Amino acid sequence: MFTERFLRHRRGVYLDGEERARLEAAITEIKTLPARQNVSVAGEELNHSILLIEGFMSRYLDDRNGLRQLVAIHVPGDFVDLHAFPLKVLDHDVATMTAATVAVVPHSELEDIASSLPKLTRKLWFSTLIDAAIHRAWLFRLGRLDAVGRVAHFISETNVRLMSAGLSDGKRFALGLIQPDLAEICGLTNVHINRVLRQLREERLCVFRSSLVDVLDPEKLAARGQFNPDYLYIDSESN
Amino acid sequence: MTNFPSATQTQTKPGVANAEGGLVVLDGPDGVAVTMTPDAAKKTGTSLITAAELAKEQIVARDPEADV
Numbered sequence: 001m002f003t004e005r006f007l008r009h010r011r012g013v014y015l016d017g018e019e020r021a022r023l024e025a026a027i028t029e030i031k032t033l034p035a036r037q038n039v040s041v042a043g044e045e046l047n048h049s050i051l052l053i054e055g056f057m058s059r060y061l062d063d064r065n066g067l068r069q070l071v072a073i074h075v076p077g078d079f080v081d082l083h084a085f086p087l088k089v090l091d092h093d094v095a096t097m098t099a100a101t102v103a104v105v106p107h108s109e110l111e112d113i114a115s116s117l118p119k120l121t122r123k124l125w126f127s128t129l130i131d132a133a134i135h136r137a138w139l140f141r142l143g144r145l146d147a148v149g150r151v152a153h154f155i156s157e158t159n160v161r162l163m164s165a166g167l168s169d170g171k172r173f174a175l176g177l178i179q180p181d182l183a184e185i186c187g188l189t190n191v192h193i194n195r196v197l198r199q200l201r202e203e204r205l206c207v208f209r210s211s212l213v214d215v216l217d218p219e220k221l222a223a224r225g226q227f228n229p230d231y232l233y234i235d236s237e238s239n
Numbered sequence: 240m241t242n243f244p245s246a247t248q249t250q251t252k253p254g255v256a257n258a259e260g261g262l263v264v265l266d267g268p269d270g271v272a273v274t275m276t277p278d279a280a281k282k283t284g285t286s287l288i289t290a291a292e293l294a295k296e297q298i299v300a301r302d303p304e305a306d307v
Contacts, residue, residue, distance in 0.1 A: 142270070143270055144269070144270050145270055146266055146267050146269070146270060146271070146272060147264075147266050147272035148266075150272070186272075187272065188272055188274070189262075189264075189274035191259050191260045191262050191264065191274055192259070192264050192272060192274045194259070194260070195257070195259050195264055
């Protein structure tokens with residue numbers, strides 16, 4: 001089943017059997033993609049959306065000098081560009097960070113779901129609202145937190161998202177990102193990220209090694225990053 | 240509408256600079272996180288000191304009794 005991680009453990013939006021079957025039936029293609037490949041670019045007209053099954057993806061913007069700022073990271077179970085269904089043209093690029101497997105859902109299928117299954121439509125809408133909530137958290141992170149806080153917040157957030165997807169036990173997870181990626185996510189230089197990761201390791205909060213993250217003290221790490229997971233709408237009984 | 244204090248406040252605590260891999264890393268105050276070359280850091284430091292002296296003069300000009 002390709003949709004098993006979609007909205008997994010999200011508060012009050014469980015897909016029932018019929019809804020899940022309809023979503024599975026909406027998938028017309030499964031694609032495996034190499035790491036670091038653009039999936040869609042800003043301004044391109046889209047007639048499908050993609051559900052991430054395995055791997056990590058990103059949304060990003062380039063500045064006038066071609067320097068990248070990552071504005072979102074997607075984990076398995078995310079409907080990466082569902083917002084392209086109503087928008088048709090995105091304002092940012094979408095790319096794989098690691099090798100990834102995605103399910104392609106044509107917008108014609110989503111149109112049919114929207115006109116025939118209002119409850120499932122509402123759940124799809126819910127997933128885009130979680131994306132918006134994550135964006136707000138990322139704004140807060142960049143605007144209010146110092147360097148250590150930004151990284152602590154991102155790692156705490158990713159840990160919770162991956163726990164929800166069944167890909168973290170709360171203490172360890174494979175991230176598939178490298179230090180320069182963390183730098184772009186947190187608005188820091190590589191040398192600054194290196195220093196921050198060392199500090200987090202020395203404070204026994206977390207260890208980032210070869211894309212494997214050990215969260216040594218989730219509560220203290222969350223406190224350091226002023227991270228409160230409420231905006232992720234995780235069912236508290238699931239983790 | 241409730242008035243909340245703005246998160247963007249004038250800083251009263253200094254940032255902390257460290258040398259790291261031949262560069263200067265400035266952490267804080269607040270959400271500031273910048274990496275500079277040694278030359279850029281020196282010029283920034285000089286500019287900050289000059290501006291700080293001018294700001295003190297402005298305070299005294301407004302209030303000659305001010306403790307700066």
